[in-house]
Amino acid sequence: MNQPRGLRRDAQANVEKLHSAALTVFSKTGLSAPLEDIAREAGVSIGTLYNRVGSREGLIDAVVPAVMGEKLKALTERTLAEQTPRAKLERFISEMIDLQLSDPAMNDAMLRRFPDATALINACDRSTALGHELVENAHDAGVLSHDFTGEDLMAVLWMVGTASRDRTAPAGWRRVVDRSIAAAWTESSQPAL
Amino acid sequence: MNQPRGLRRDAQANVEKLHSAALTVFSKTGLSAPLEDIAREAGVSIGTLYNRVGSREGLIDAVVPAVMGEKLKALTERTLAEQTPRAKLERFISEMIDLQLSDPAMNDAMLRRFPDATALINACDRSTALGHELVENAHDAGVLSHDFTGEDLMAVLWMVGTASRDRTAPAGWRRVVDRSIAAAWTESSQPAL
DNA sequence: CTAGATATTGAGTGCGCCCTCAAGATATGC
DNA sequence: GCATATCTTGAGGGCGCACTCAATATCTAG
Numbered sequence: 001m002n003q004p005r006g007l008r009r010d011a012q013a014n015v016e017k018l019h020s021a022a023l024t025v026f027s028k029t030g031l032s033a034p035l036e037d038i039a040r041e042a043g044v045s046i047g048t049l050y051n052r053v054g055s056r057e058g059l060i061d062a063v064v065p066a067v068m069g070e071k072l073k074a075l076t077e078r079t080l081a082e083q084t085p086r087a088k089l090e091r092f093i094s095e096m097i098d099l100q101l102s103d104p105a106m107n108d109a110m111l112r113r114f115p116d117a118t119a120l121i122n123a124c125d126r127s128t129a130l131g132h133e134l135v136e137n138a139h140d141a142g143v144l145s146h147d148f149t150g151e152d153l154m155a156v157l158w159m160v161g162t163a164s165r166d167r168t169a170p171a172g173w174r175r176v177v178d179r180s181i182a183a184a185w186t187e188s189s190q191p192a193l
Numbered sequence: 194m195n196q197p198r199g200l201r202r203d204a205q206a207n208v209e210k211l212h213s214a215a216l217t218v219f220s221k222t223g224l225s226a227p228l229e230d231i232a233r234e235a236g237v238s239i240g241t242l243y244n245r246v247g248s249r250e251g252l253i254d255a256v257v258p259a260v261m262g263e264k265l266k267a268l269t270e271r272t273l274a275e276q277t278p279r280a281k282l283e284r285f286i287s288e289m290i291d292l293q294l295s296d297p298a299m300n301d302a303m304l305r306r307f308p309d310a311t312a313l314i315n316a317c318d319r320s321t322a323l324g325h326e327l328v329e330n331a332h333d334a335g336v337l338s339h340d341f342t343g344e345d346l347m348a349v350l351w352m353v354g355t356a357s358r359d360r361t362a363p364a365g366w367r368r369v370v371d372r373s374i375a376a377a378w379t380e381s382s383q384p385a386l
Numbered sequence: 387c388t389a390g391a392t393a394t395t396g397a398g399t400g401c402g403c404c405c406t407c408a409a410g411a412t413a414t415g416c
Numbered sequence: 417g418c419a420t421a422t423c424t425t426g427a428g429g430g431c432g433c434a435c436t437c438a439a440t441a442t443c444t445a446g
Contacts, residue, residue, distance in 0.1 A: 008392055008443060034433060045395050050435065052393095112361065148372070155365030162355055162362075168305065169355075172348030179341070180369045183376030201413060201422055227403065238425045243405065245423095 015052050017042040022053075022063045030104035030165075031060055031114055061119040068109055068123045071099060076130060085141040086189050089134045093156070093181065096127070100161045111161045128154060143189035156181060208245050210235040215246075215256045223297035223358075224253055224307055254312040261302055261316045264292060269323060278334040279382050282327045286349070286374060289320070293354045304354045321347060336382035349374060 007015065021042035025033045035056060039049040053059040075095045082088040100107045109120055110127075131153050138144035156177060163173040185191070200208065214235035218226045228249060232242040246252040268288045275281040293300045302313055303320075324346050331337035349370060356366040378384070 010443070011393060014393085035435090036433075046434090047395055047436080048393075056434090147368070149365065151363060151365040152368055152372075153365075155363045155369045158363050159352055159356065159366065159369060162359065163352065166355065170344060170348045170351050172342065172344040172346075173352065175340070175345055176348045176352060176373045177369075179345075179376050180373035183372045203413070204423060207424085228405090229403075239404090240406080240425055241423075249404095 011052065014042070014044055014048055017044060018049060018052055018059070019063050022059050023067070026060070026064065026105040027103050031056075031064070031108035031117075035059075057114060057116045057118075060114055060117040064105060064109060064117070065119040065123045068106065068120065071106070072123060072127050075099065075127075079130070079134070084143075084190075085134070085137040086143040086185065086191070089138050089144065090191075092131060092134050093153070096131075096157050097160050100157070101164055104165065107161045107165055111158060111165075131157075143186055145184050145186055148184035152184070204245065207235070207237055207241055210237060211242060211245055211252070212256050215252050216260070219253070219257065219298040220296050224249075224257070224301035224310075228252075250307060250309045250311075253307055253310040257298060257302060257310070258312040258316045261299065261313065264299070265316060265320050268292065268320075272323070272327070277336070277383075278327070278330040279336040279378065279384070282331050282337065283384075285324060285327050286346070289324075289350055290353050293350070294357055297358065300354045300358055304351060304358075324350075336379055338377050338379055341377035345377070 018038065021038050025038045025041050029037070035049055036046055038059070039046045042049070049059075053062065075092075078095060079088050079092045082091045096110070100110055108114070109124060112121065112124060115121060128150075132150035135144065135148070135150045135153055139146055159173075160177055163169040163177075211231065214231050218231045218234050222230070228242055229239055231252070232239045235242070242252075246255065268285075271288060272281055272285045275284045289303070293303055301307070302317060305314065305317060308314060321343075325343035328337065328341070328343045328346055332339055352366075353370055356362040356370075
């Protein structure tokens with residue numbers, strides 16, 4: 001959680017101010033927010049921002065993976081608490097969508113818009129792995145069509161993220177996505193209550 | 194097709210050079226290509242570009258609707274030549290997708306990325322109207338689920354356009370879209386050969 | 387208290403693009 | 417051929433953002 005010691009006390013304080021400012025701004029504007037905004041929010045000059053955090057990726061990695069990790073942990077628990085493979089997968093999808101819609105920073109993260117923020121990418125990879133696993137389980141249980149792959153799941157979520165961040169998206173996008181998912185279940189499968 | 198007379202001959206020639214350069218560059222890079230690229234391609238200075246065409250929207254409108262209109266006309270003919278309402282709609286969808294994938298300029302047009310290019314928007318509106326009509330006919334013939342609306346159709350096409358222009362799109366996007374369409378037909382409906 | 391190591395600062399530079407305008411070039415009517 | 421209305425030109429200004437660095441301020445160990 002803390003910086004590699006050796007920083008002067010004021011510098012240390014600035015790091016913390018920058019981190020919390022970054023969190024605020026990222027959640028409002030997304031991970032591509034101007035770094036100047038973050039410096040201002042932290043009450044610190046742009047030079048200091050660079051001195052303390054080095055790069056946008058550094059700042060993202062210092063701050064977002066923790067939040068994201070928390071959310072994913074809770075999400076995973078809720079997902080695995082469901083009874084059937086289908087219910088699990090449905091839960092996962094709807095929770096992931098909620099996460100993306102809840103906050104531009106989460107959305108940018110899931111869309112992998114900053115591939116050099118390696119810690120963040122790792123966090124995302126974990127959720128991707130969970131998704132793939134749930135798809136496989138659903139296949140094994142015979143509730144999900146075999147031509148709906150893990151890749152397809154990720155594509156669905158990518159589209160949700162993309163559509164939601166674009167204000168020119170036409171009204172029907174959500175229905176399109178929902179229909180695509182709905183069509184992937186097998187006949188023998190029962191929707192969760 | 195021509196400028197409102199009164200231009201000196203050299204100026205007139207420049208207009209033409211600019212139009213054809215615009216066509217070339219737009220098809221390669223899309224409608225948001227730097228205007229400087231177009232001036233260079235036309236062998237003319239950036240100042241002249243502004244003198245002759247005024248704005249990006251002016252240039253787009255002077256050049257893209259004609260091409261688009263041609264393509265839409267042919268597309269419409271082919272669509273209406275199909276026998277059944279379902280075949281018509283399927284044809285329309287696949288032709289529209291091909292059009293979007295064929296050329297960044299067409300894609301930007303269909304995505305309505307330049308709402309102030311009014312002539313272009315008009316052309317697009319005509320194809321939208323056709324889409325809505327085909328959806329209605331399919332509803333009337335009982336081959337298309339009533340909860341797949343004209344708006345849904347446009348959302349599908351919007352997603353195709355968006356996914357295809359984003360190189361970070363995951364591999365499965367096309368299948369997601371196809372499944373969404375496939376799921377919209379009613380049981381009584383027969384796919385075209 | 388002070389020297390010197392450590393931080394902060396913000397004006398400045400760069401980049402890509404949009405758009406303008408004064409100075410110079412060119413066509414055209416007479 | 418010449419006068420002049422018409423065009424072209426490209427350097428320059430603006431904008432938003434990333435990123436740097438010499439000058440200045442602040443900590444802290446002794």
